[in-house]
Amino acid sequence: MAPKLCALCEKSRAILKRPKTGQQICKECFFYVFETEVHNTITQAQLFKPGDRVAIGASGGKDSTVLAYVMKTLNERYDYGIHLYLLSIDEGITGYRDDSLETVKRNQQQYSMPLKILSYNDLYGWTMDAVVAQIGKKNNCTFCGVFRRQALDRGAAVLNVDHIVTGHNADDIAETVLMNIMRGDIARLGRCTSICTQGEDTIKRSKPFKYTYEKEIVMYAYFKKLDYFSTECIYSPDAYRGHARAFLKDLEAARPSAIIDIIHSGEAFAVKEEVKAAQKAQQTCKRCGYMSSNELCKACSLLEGLERGVAAVGITDRARKKMDAEGPAPEGLRTIPYFQMPAGPGPSTTIQIDTS
Amino acid sequence: MSCGTAAEIQNAQGESVLMTKKPKYDRSNVCVKCKENTGNIVIRHVVYCKSCFDPFVKHRFKKGLEPFINISGQKKAVLKPWGNLTIGFSGGLGSTVLLDLITRCYYSSEEVDEKKGNNPRNDGIWKKVTVCYVEVSEVYSKMPGRTAEVRQFIQDSYPTFEFVPVRLSNAFDKRWWERISGGPLTKSDFAMRLDPDLAFKLLDDSSSTPLESLQAYFRSLPTQTAVHSSIQTLIRVLLLHIARSKNSSHLLLGTSLTSLAISLISGISQGGGYNIREEAQEDWTPSLTSGDGKERAVRLVRPLRDVGVKECGTYAWWRGLKVLGKAKWPGGRQSIGGLTKEFILGLEKGYPSTVSTITRTCAKLVSKDELVGICSICQRPVQGGLDTWKSQISIRSLAEVTPARLAQDPPSNSLISLLCYSCQGTLTSRSSKTISTAESEVMVTLPVWTQAKLVDRERMKGEIQDFLIDGGNE
Numbered sequence: 001m002a003p004k005l006c007a008l009c010e011k012s013r014a015i016l017k018r019p020k021t022g023q024q025i026c027k028e029c030f031f032y033v034f035e036t037e038v039h040n041t042i043t044q045a046q047l048f049k050p051g052d053r054v055a056i057g058a059s060g061g062k063d064s065t066v067l068a069y070v071m072k073t074l075n076e077r078y079d080y081g082i083h084l085y086l087l088s089i090d091e092g093i094t095g096y097r098d099d100s101l102e103t104v105k106r107n108q109q110q111y112s113m114p115l116k117i118l119s120y121n122d123l124y125g126w127t128m129d130a131v132v133a134q135i136g137k138k139n140n141c142t143f144c145g146v147f148r149r150q151a152l153d154r155g156a157a158v159l160n161v162d163h164i165v166t167g168h169n170a171d172d173i174a175e176t177v178l179m180n181i182m183r184g185d186i187a188r189l190g191r192c193t194s195i196c197t198q199g200e201d202t203i204k205r206s207k208p209f210k211y212t213y214e215k216e217i218v219m220y221a222y223f224k225k226l227d228y229f230s231t232e233c234i235y236s237p238d239a240y241r242g243h244a245r246a247f248l249k250d251l252e253a254a255r256p257s258a259i260i261d262i263i264h265s266g267e268a269f270a271v272k273e274e275v276k277a278a279q280k281a282q283q284t285c286k287r288c289g290y291m292s293s294n295e296l297c298k299a300c301s302l303l304e305g306l307e308r309g310v311a312a313v314g315i316t317d318r319a320r321k322k323m324d325a326e327g328p329a330p331e332g333l334r335t336i337p338y339f340q341m342p343a344g345p346g347p348s349t350t351i352q353i354d355t356s
Numbered sequence: 357m358s359c360g361t362a363a364e365i366q367n368a369q370g371e372s373v374l375m376t377k378k379p380k381y382d383r384s385n386v387c388v389k390c391k392e393n394t395g396n397i398v399i400r401h402v403v404y405c406k407s408c409f410d411p412f413v414k415h416r417f418k419k420g421l422e423p424f425i426n427i428s429g430q431k432k433a434v435l436k437p438w439g440n441l442t443i444g445f446s447g448g449l450g451s452t453v454l455l456d457l458i459t460r461c462y463y464s465s466e467e468v469d470e471k472k473g474n475n476p477r478n479d480g481i482w483k484k485v486t487v488c489y490v491e492v493s494e495v496y497s498k499m500p501g502r503t504a505e506v507r508q509f510i511q512d513s514y515p516t517f518e519f520v521p522v523r524l525s526n527a528f529d530k531r532w533w534e535r536i537s538g539g540p541l542t543k544s545d546f547a548m549r550l551d552p553d554l555a556f557k558l559l560d561d562s563s564s565t566p567l568e569s570l571q572a573y574f575r576s577l578p579t580q581t582a583v584h585s586s587i588q589t590l591i592r593v594l595l596l597h598i599a600r601s602k603n604s605s606h607l608l609l610g611t612s613l614t615s616l617a618i619s620l621i622s623g624i625s626q627g628g629g630y631n632i633r634e635e636a637q638e639d640w641t642p643s644l645t646s647g648d649g650k651e652r653a654v655r656l657v658r659p660l661r662d663v664g665v666k667e668c669g670t671y672a673w674w675r676g677l678k679v680l681g682k683a684k685w686p687g688g689r690q691s692i693g694g695l696t697k698e699f700i701l702g703l704e705k706g707y708p709s710t711v712s713t714i715t716r717t718c719a720k721l722v723s724k725d726e727l728v729g730i731c732s733i734c735q736r737p738v739q740g741g742l743d744t745w746k747s748q749i750s751i752r753s754l755a756e757v758t759p760a761r762l763a764q765d766p767p768s769n770s771l772i773s774l775l776c777y778s779c780q781g782t783l784t785s786r787s788s789k790t791i792s793t794a795e796s797e798v799m800v801t802l803p804v805w806t807q808a809k810l811v812d813r814e815r816m817k818g819e820i821q822d823f824l825i826d827g828g829n830e
Contacts, residue, residue: 008754021750022786033751040748178621182703184713186720211749240707247699251625254692255581257785258625260749264777265629268739269721 008033019215019256027223034220038208039074045195047206050081053161057152058086058107058115060100063167065107065228066217067209071165072111085159086111089151090119091144092127093234100229107227118155120147124303125334132235135311140235143306146298150290153339156203160342168207171214171248174262179244186271187279193266202291203342213259288336300336307333397670400708406674413663413671417457421659424637425481427605438652439605441482443517444595445489447506448682450610450660453668455487455514456677457659458608463516485517486602490591492524494567495574495583496686509680520598527590528569533804536601537642539811545569546807547799550576550783552752554771556810559799569801576800578786580691585626585782587685588693589734592656593805596640596735599654611658614665614704617711620718622696628778630723631736636661636715640735664711731776732806738776771802774809 003013004024012026018033025033048054056071058064068086075082088104091097101117108115121127124147131143156164173193180189191197198204209217221228251258284290285297292298305311305323308330312319380398387393387405389412395403404412425435443458445451463480489506493499503521510519526532530541545562549555564572577583599607611619616636623635639653660668672679688694703710728740772780802810 008751017788019788021752022788023752029754037749037751040751044748177624181621181624181714181717182710184717186717189717189721243699243703247695250695250699251692253788254690254695255579255626255781255785256788257627257781258692261627261777261781261785262625262629264627264745265624265632268630268724268777269632270724272720272722275720 016219019213019252020260022256030216030219030223034212034216035070035073035077038070038212039078041195041211042074042080042208045206047165047196047208048080048082048163052080052082052163053085053159054082054163054165055085055087055116055152055156055159055161056113057164057166058088058104059167060088060103060107060229061167062217062221062226062228062230063169063209063214065103065226066221066224067165067167068107068111068113069224069226070220071208072113084111084113085161086113086115087152087155087159087161087164088115088117089148089155090117090121091148092120092129094129096231096234097128099231103227103229110227116155116159118151118158120151123147123151123154124299124336126303126306128235131306131311134306134309137235139312141241143302144235146302150297150299150336150339152205153203153290157340157342161203162342163204163206165206165208167209167217169209169212169214169217170259170263171252173207173210173266174259175241175244175248177262177266178248179241182244183240186275189266190271190276193263211260211263213256285339289339290336303336304329304333397667399664399667400712409667409670409674413667414457414461416662416667417659418461420661420663421608421657424655424657425606427653427655435481437482437605439482439603440484440486442486442488442595442599442602442604442607442654444591444607444609445487445506445510446610446682447489447502447509447680448610449665449668449672449679450612450615452610452677452679453612453663453671454608454610454660455517456672456675458485459514482604482606484602485514486520486598486604487514487517488520488522488595488598490522490524490594492587492591492683492685494523494525494570495587499683499686502680502683505680509678513678518602520602522594522598523566524587524590524594525566525570527566527594527803527805528573528801529566530804532566533808536597537805537808539808541804541807542811545801546810547801548771548783549799550578552784554775554780554783555769556771556802557769557799559801562801564801572798573800573803576798577782578784580687580787581626581693582782582785584685584688584691584693585778589779589782590803593733593735593803596654596656597642597805600642604654605652607654607656609656609658610660612660612663612665612668613715614700614711616658616661617714618693618697618700620714621700622693623778625692625696626778627781628776630725630739630777632718632721633723634736636719638736661715729774731779732771732774732809733779733803734776735805736776736778738774742777742780743772771806774806 006012006014006026006029007023008025008029012028014024015027016030017024018030042048054071056064056068058068068084071084074080075084086104086108088101090101104115104117107113119127128140128144132140135143152164152166176192177189180186180192195208195210196204196206220226248259248262280293282291282293283295285292285300286295287300288297290297290299294301296304305319308323308326310319310323310326381395381403382401385395385403387395387408388402389404389408393405393407396406397404397409422435425437427438441458443451443455445455462482463485487510489503489510491501491503493501507519507521510517533539533541542558543562545559545564546556547559547562574583574586577586595607595609620632620635623629623632628635637658638656640656641653663671671677689698700711700714723737723739725739725741727737729738730736731738775783
């Protein structure tokens, strides 16, 4: 039997079947369509302008490693004129993050990009190992997620960048759409499919892999022989999200277009205006200056609970009430340093970069 | 050796050695309504006794129906629909409970107000009630038909309601269509090829029977998901046409809260986010005007959308209702609908509020983009810019990369522009295991209402033909 020819160039031998389109194509065409689709996403959404300082949220995993590689490639190929940085957060998970950070450090050398690593220990005075030692494995993802979001913004402020790009892929976004519907998180549902989010007090964030299938990211890394770290977090027993992820994988197996179809659905609906009007207005945390829905932001609230030995304070109302009954926060309580947005981009800004 | 029941597993002192079971209620086992009786059922953490459960279900049912009876949408003391009532009956639990509640609340002497005497509603809000059953067994060769059984059940249990059986193949039956809608069709059939362009043409030879057309249509569908979605779509549209032919202002379906949550998630997973509101309730206006020249919308309501499957089951059990059972379609576990059902029912055990959260969240959403028409197959709104969106997110040909190609419209003999995103996916989206494209070469006959739409367009094109340049390719 003659080898199947690539459905795109019709010249070379097809060696893979694209999960996204079902087409059988050759390696070179796969690289071309993969990169061009990301470029199309970037240009359609007008994510960058020349001179932008852009931090890539780098964990050492497949998504951020491929993102760093593709961003560098596209920046050179299409002359975006942007300055790329790697920004990593060290959650302090022994046996997981320390190993993955080694990968990021190698990526720094391979892609010649400046790297900044910020640790939870430096920012909050707690590592995730210490958090888990206090609260147990249940709900620890709440702490990690809340702390990471702030940490990236704080890291971006240190780097004085005006944009963070993350490696969230199509599978992540589809999963988030389903999760937000099932949890009734209408505020997040309204914005989770946006390619770019920016509030008045936050640094612009975007997801160039919004329409890129996770499987294709793995394929790209595999064929390009990229160096990435592929171990699941040792503290990730988020059962509910785990159900949603397993469900999404089943849907993808039944019909691969399900992932893009869910994103399409998420983009096609919006939250009713009257519901939006009833939502809490965003304010600034009185303690750390970060954006918040309440007087205290979630990170400060969680941190206060940890410091005062009532770790469940950010998780349950009962714990919150218990802590409130004990009186106001004692003097000398360790708090997160006050957050300030970057002063503005400029080549003259000097930053301390890790080169180790 | 017997394994023994939990009660039998005891130590030497006769004490149970097993952990005490977790109570099914959170705080108290006393009914939350009357606060006297010991509860008999826990519904999402709330305890009800048997005597309070019945009014609870009736209240939920009426709340899900009565605000939508008067078409103006205004709350009125008098419920005044403009037409008759059609009820879609599948034989399943939901539609059995629905029929019982409709009869009890609006067509029996049970509802007597002690102060005001007999409730005027007992005369029936709708003058005439039609119960319609759609037979789906034709799609599967080994599935036995159930029309006779359902007919007997309706005639025995609800003798005052008219029973109308419909076959799924009626969706491909021109004579049925002309009788139901009066819309003209060509002698030949319009057929489409299930390729990415969904090209259609008028067949030279169209001697197939409706049953053959139906079976060819389902054989050509690319996935189990497509088969199941198409059955659901055809059932819904057939019911809407029957409702219209019976001059009904309302079509009621027995979709429970659980089923609604499943169809919402399943619909979203198939790209139906734009029609999320229609999934819960829709006003369907037939494309052809009615005899008196006025377009009258049939309102599809799901009055059990606040009553979960557990409550429906308990209601049917305590009321002693006979449930025929819904026909099970083969291959369900491989379809998105089947997987969603399995997922939601599994989740409901550990997280009982999930189904209610899903429906409440979806009720807070509206369609975002501009509506450009009504889908020729599922009869739901179509959003604009679908083609451009698809070209932008995935490159399917190297020629597509040019901006000129991105802006190009599909060819005029393509159904693409007449279909919603979800129906496009149903007809073209393949499974990861599909390699062969042989089936996509076959032309399959379109459902009669889709053909009617094409006839309409051809007639319009004929009228403006003299003014079109180069054949008027859109």
